[in-house]
Amino acid sequence: MSDTVFVIFGISSDLSMVKLLPAIYHLVKNKGVSDFSIVGLASSDYTVDYLVDNFKKRMKNPDLKVINKIKERLVYQKGDFNDPSTYIELMNNINQSGNKNILYYLATLPEYFKSITCNLKKQGLTKEKNNWVRIVFEKPFGTDLKSAIDLNNCVTSAFSESQVYRIDHYLAKELVQNISVLRFMNSTFEPLWNNEFIDNVQIILDENLGIGRRAKFYDKSGVVKDIIQNHALQLLSLVAMERPKDLTPENIRDAKYKLLSSIKPINKSDICLSQYKGYKNEKGVSPDSTTPTYVATRLFIDNDQWAGVPFYIRAGKKQKNKQIMIYVEFKKNYLNNGVFENLNPNYLVISVQPCEGVYMVLNIKEPGRAEVSPVKMEFVHAGAFDVNTPEAYETLFECILEGDHSVFVRSDEIEQSWKLIDPIIDKVVNPEIYEEGTLPNCVKNLIESDNRKWFVRKSCNTK
Ligand code: BG6
Numbered sequence: 001m002s003d004t005v006f007v008i009f010g011i012s013s014d015l016s017m018v019k020l021l022p023a024i025y026h027l028v029k030n031k032g033v034s035d036f037s038i039v040g041l042a043s044s045d046y047t048v049d050y051l052v053d054n055f056k057k058r059m060k061n062p063d064l065k066v067i068n069k070i071k072e073r074l075v076y077q078k079g080d081f082n083d084p085s086t087y088i089e090l091m092n093n094i095n096q097s098g099n100k101n102i103l104y105y106l107a108t109l110p111e112y113f114k115s116i117t118c119n120l121k122k123q124g125l126t127k128e129k130n131n132w133v134r135i136v137f138e139k140p141f142g143t144d145l146k147s148a149i150d151l152n153n154c155v156t157s158a159f160s161e162s163q164v165y166r167i168d169h170y171l172a173k174e175l176v177q178n179i180s181v182l183r184f185m186n187s188t189f190e191p192l193w194n195n196e197f198i199d200n201v202q203i204i205l206d207e208n209l210g211i212g213r214r215a216k217f218y219d220k221s222g223v224v225k226d227i228i229q230n231h232a233l234q235l236l237s238l239v240a241m242e243r244p245k246d247l248t249p250e251n252i253r254d255a256k257y258k259l260l261s262s263i264k265p266i267n268k269s270d271i272c273l274s275q276y277k278g279y280k281n282e283k284g285v286s287p288d289s290t291t292p293t294y295v296a297t298r299l300f301i302d303n304d305q306w307a308g309v310p311f312y313i314r315a316g317k318k319q320k321n322k323q324i325m326i327y328v329e330f331k332k333n334y335l336n337n338g339v340f341e342n343l344n345p346n347y348l349v350i351s352v353q354p355c356e357g358v359y360m361v362l363n364i365k366e367p368g369r370a371e372v373s374p375v376k377m378e379f380v381h382a383g384a385f386d387v388n389t390p391e392a393y394e395t396l397f398e399c400i401l402e403g404d405h406s407v408f409v410r411s412d413e414i415e416q417s418w419k420l421i422d423p424i425i426d427k428v429v430n431p432e433i434y435e436e437g438t439l440p441n442c443v444k445n446l447i448e449s450d451n452r453k454w455f456v457r458k459s460c461n462t463k
Helices: 014-030 048-056 064-073 084-097 110-122 145-158 174-184 215-240 249-261 381-385 392-402 411-425 441-448
Strands: 004-009 036-042 074-078 101-106 133-137 164-166 198-206 271-276 294-299 311-316 323-330 347-353 357-365 372-380 432-434
Touching: 004 014, 004 084, 014 036, 014 048, 014 064, 014 392, 036 064, 036 084, 048 064, 048 074, 064 074, 074 084, 084 110, 101 110, 110 133, 110 145, 133 392, 145 411, 164 392, 174 215, 174 347, 174 357, 198 215, 215 249, 215 294, 215 311, 215 323, 215 411, 249 411, 271 441, 294 441, 311 441, 372 381, 432 441
Parallel strands: 004 036, 004 101, 036 074, 101 133, 133 164, 198 311, 271 432
Antiparallel strands: 198 323, 271 294, 294 311, 323 347, 347 357, 357 372
16 A cells, blocks of 8 residues: 555645544554655645644644654645646656655645646646556535536546546445445345335434634535535435445446436425524625525435435534434334324434444333333444544545545536536525524424424434
8 A cells, every 4th residue: 555645735724634644644553554755735835844733733642653754754845736837846746755656635625626637637647657646536526517527527538537536535434334234234124125114214414513714615615515415415325225236336336326316306495504693704704695504405216216205314514413324214103004102113323423333213112011112222333343443534545545446436426416406506595594503493394394303312322
């Protein structure tokens, strides 16, 4: 996995500080990556000391030997991403690193993606000789369908598909990788995974934080482009896709693409957009911004397996707790035909984060009494597998270094997601304002108008 120069465009970004450099740190510390170097690019005056201190202070008990190794091997290059001379200097830096393989990571604002790709090509920096050259695009890939197609045309004219890695870091989360395993490597669920047995599915992506330092990106993007177009639709496609021929990356991607293509267009009454109170006062946000920071939507899938089953998705910022989970509710009265009243439905929860795990709720008789109560049957990931589970970005880097595309998104999936999202983006007029730590009213109403409620997790087991 070694002998690689990591070229990070946007080295000063939060993403680089919080995810990318820590991921490289873990690869060096735990996975034996030794012969490497980093060229970090950004447009302002920074020093290597400043950058390393900045990422070090965000890590818990960092191993100073590893930090120093990174410091020795990091070169900072100030440069304008649109200026061809930047790429001449970059070529020199790459040559001086002495490393064979090149991994470009675009952690910049998306508007630079095209220019960086074209400039790398012009400078002859995309060619593989006796080495590999790979390029990684952070999300969002495009800002709508048209720009995604345009960007993809540019990317595929500069790189072959096998060199390209389009990130959706949710795909590298342990519990997300477990969705296909749970569904297709157990015989328990798949026979029930359809509209005959399932009442509704909820995909919840609540965050407690606000937009932090990312106003420049976020105010243009908003939660629909930031989370629904990618993370939420990827989770939905993994939960609802048909059984693929096998679990190889291409067959999973084919099945996800097919599922994404069968989601019905979203009606205006099936979406609710809101903004947290105080958002307009955030540094860098326009004072009359209508950018939504919270969204809920109800989706339907146009195939025999899922006809009539609502998939509720909600996502956004400034909620009480960070919680990413998938809730699958089974039909209550399938077997007893309504004979037993007040029964709780069985349900399955895939808890992606925090409290990684899976649990099922069953009806069980209480001791000595005739009463029946819902009881949890739970798999706690940290309890079974220890705490050294790799972080999503570590897994992503490992896969890229090994040339494994399984946790990356294909361009047809991205374009299909934009097809679904494009028509609803313009619909934001006056988003409802919600208080920090509360669900917007329209989000509650969206599900309650179907006589259902959002799932609430009462406790969270970590051991
Ligand atoms: C990113 C979004 O893709 O995912 C951010 O741009 C969001 O707005 C983040 O905060 C959430 O990721 P995670 O891994 O912390 O759930």
